[in-house]
Amino acid sequence: MAAIEVNGLTKDYGEVLANDDVTFDVAEGEVFGYLGPNGAGKTTTIRTLMGFQSPTAGSGTLLGADVRTEEELLAAKRRIGYLPATPSFDETATGQRVLDLHASIKGDERRDELLELFDPPLSRPIREYSTGNAQKLGLVQAFMHDPDLVVMDEPTSGLDPLMQRRFEEFVRAERSAGTTVFLSSHVLSEVRRLCDRVGVIRDGRIVTVESVADLLGRSGKSVLARVDDRVAADDVTLSGVHDLSVRDATVPDDSAAPGSVTELTFTYTGDVNELVDFLDRFDLLELDVEEAPLEDVFMRFYGDD
Amino acid sequence: MLEIARYDGRKRLTGALAMTVGIAALTAMYVGLFPSITSAANLDEIIAAYPPAFREAFDIRTMNTIEGFLATQLYAFAWVILLGLYFAYAAAGLVAADVERGRMDMTLSLPVSRGRVVLEKFASLSVPLFVANAAMPVVVFVSTLAIGEEVAMERVLMAHVLSVPYLLACAGIGLLASVVVDRASVAQRAAAGAVFALFLVESVVAGTDLEPLGALSPTRYYVPSEILVDGTYDLGGAAALLAGTAVLVLLSREWFRRRDV
Numbered sequence: 001m002a003a004i005e006v007n008g009l010t011k012d013y014g015e016v017l018a019n020d021d022v023t024f025d026v027a028e029g030e031v032f033g034y035l036g037p038n039g040a041g042k043t044t045t046i047r048t049l050m051g052f053q054s055p056t057a058g059s060g061t062l063l064g065a066d067v068r069t070e071e072e073l074l075a076a077k078r079r080i081g082y083l084p085a086t087p088s089f090d091e092t093a094t095g096q097r098v099l100d101l102h103a104s105i106k107g108d109e110r111r112d113e114l115l116e117l118f119d120p121p122l123s124r125p126i127r128e129y130s131t132g133n134a135q136k137l138g139l140v141q142a143f144m145h146d147p148d149l150v151v152m153d154e155p156t157s158g159l160d161p162l163m164q165r166r167f168e169e170f171v172r173a174e175r176s177a178g179t180t181v182f183l184s185s186h187v188l189s190e191v192r193r194l195c196d197r198v199g200v201i202r203d204g205r206i207v208t209v210e211s212v213a214d215l216l217g218r219s220g221k222s223v224l225a226r227v228d229d230r231v232a233a234d235d236v237t238l239s240g241v242h243d244l245s246v247r248d249a250t251v252p253d254d255s256a257a258p259g260s261v262t263e264l265t266f267t268y269t270g271d272v273n274e275l276v277d278f279l280d281r282f283d284l285l286e287l288d289v290e291e292a293p294l295e296d297v298f299m300r301f302y303g304d305d
Numbered sequence: 306m307l308e309i310a311r312y313d314g315r316k317r318l319t320g321a322l323a324m325t326v327g328i329a330a331l332t333a334m335y336v337g338l339f340p341s342i343t344s345a346a347n348l349d350e351i352i353a354a355y356p357p358a359f360r361e362a363f364d365i366r367t368m369n370t371i372e373g374f375l376a377t378q379l380y381a382f383a384w385v386i387l388l389g390l391y392f393a394y395a396a397a398g399l400v401a402a403d404v405e406r407g408r409m410d411m412t413l414s415l416p417v418s419r420g421r422v423v424l425e426k427f428a429s430l431s432v433p434l435f436v437a438n439a440a441m442p443v444v445v446f447v448s449t450l451a452i453g454e455e456v457a458m459e460r461v462l463m464a465h466v467l468s469v470p471y472l473l474a475c476a477g478i479g480l481l482a483s484v485v486v487d488r489a490s491v492a493q494r495a496a497a498g499a500v501f502a503l504f505l506v507e508s509v510v511a512g513t514d515l516e517p518l519g520a521l522s523p524t525r526y527y528v529p530s531e532i533l534v535d536g537t538y539d540l541g542g543a544a545a546l547l548a549g550t551a552v553l554v555l556l557s558r559e560w561f562r563r564r565d566v
Contacts, residue, residue, distance in 0.1 A: 050410070050413070051413065052409075070418055070419065074416055075416075077415065082410075084411065087411065088408045088410070089408065090408065093316075101312045102415065105308050105416065105417060
């Protein structure tokens with residue numbers, strides 16, 4: 001059974017179609033990244049799955065419970081942790097009071113362990129909390145009842161780099177322990193480090209759902225070639241070349257005559273053998289072929305209009 | 306069960322105590338003034354000079370007895386209007402404020418049903434309801450004793466007992482506003498406005514062809530001067546208020562269960 005199933009989920013706010021026929025599954029024990037720019041509809045999907053709002057069309061399940069049926073979802077929520085995009089707590093209460101309330105309703109067998117990792121100032125009233133502290137308190141309450149599924153909306157926003165790393169290590173450990181994690185993000189490097197699979201959403205529609213490895217494979221390679229010759233952009237006839245940039249890279253103390261070294265950089269999505277055959281015609285001074293940064297992959301989904 | 310009611314109720318304790326101290330001070334002042342006012346003037350002659358609509362609005366019978374004076378000065382004003390508005394206002398913030406500030410997402414992520422959230426939040430108002438009604442009879446008793454007046458305590462107690470359904474009905478109006486409107490300030494203005502408007506309507510239509518319209522107002526069913534001056538207890542009215550409260554609360558719960566937050 002999938003931990004999360006989303007089937008044709010549509011949410012129409014009237015003025016905005018925030019989710020349009022969104023479909024994906026998250027397997028048990030998987031860390032799934034829900035990726036998209038701000039306003040793409042990530043929070044809409046999450047809030048609909050949590051039962052805060054009903055879908056205009058389509059359906060979804062969390063741990064097998066139909067999110068449109070309160071009774072079913074209620075039973076499942078004992079095993080679900082949730083972290084909203086900007087966790088809001090009772091401002092007048094201390095962090096301690098808020099955790100006590102949560103504990104009285106859903107349990108807190110892991111509270112102490114979590115407070116050692118993420119240490120919000122529990123004795124202070126929440127109105128004095130920084131964004132990062134509120135986020136830490138949010139993380140503690142999301143995991144403190146040892147849930148089987150954790151849904152997090154932009155979990156690392158507001159955390160300092162040290163806490164972000166700690167969070168990433170923690171999520172990896174949770175994954176090893178069998179917890180299913182669904183997190184939304186617009187930070188690609190984070191998704192790449194943490195997630196097994198990614199669903200990319202844009203303008204309310206799912207663009208792709210695939211493994212991070214596939215996404216990177218499909219996204220191609222970043223190629224940099226320094227050629228001991230003059231090369232024009234028109235000479236690069238290879239298909240699968242994107243974002244080609246050609247520049248004169250002659251340096252003054254090169255023994256070669258000025259203007260005779262060219263630097264080519266491009267993203268390559270074709271067959272690697274064809275790339276090698278193509279480059280074989282040149283006298284190469286330098287060649288770098290590396291995995292394209294996920295940011296570039298992302299730009300391919302979002303950058304074309 | 307009742308974790309949310311306990312949590313919210315505890316938060317209301319300070320406010321409830323402050324409100325009670327305020328009304329107690331007002332009461333002590335009124336009672337303290339009673340001997341000098343009654344010795345200086347015959348208040349009932351002044352009342353006779355009031356416009357009939359005003360007498361009707363506050364159900365003024367007599368002010369020459371301590372019961373009549375309290376009914377007019379304290380209960381008709383502080384209890385029916387001030388406290389009625391307080392409960393409408395407080396109830397209007399119960400759900401709307403949490404939705405507006407995004408706290409409701411956190412609450413609903415817990416394994417609690419929406420119906421339970423609404424009912425427990427409403428139940429948290431029992432704190433100010435209890436504190437005010439428990440403290441005031443004591444204040445009335447002690448202050449009247451201090452001026453050497455003997456007040457009919459069983460009537461005072463009944464004025465408080467019967468105010469509970471009335472205040473609950475006012476809170477019910479607030480709760481409905483709270484689940485329908487997303488912004489707390491709008492819900493609070495709407496609820497307090499509605500309670501005050503109903504009070505005015507009930508006062509204005511009295512004795513006219515439109516008098517049945519006044520049946521919509523909670524103030525129709527709780528008349529402190531009837532209790533304190535006449536010693537008649539409108540138990541049917543209290544039952545009507547409780548029934549109205551139940552309808553408002555259940556309607557609010559159904560509404561909140563169906564809506565997006």
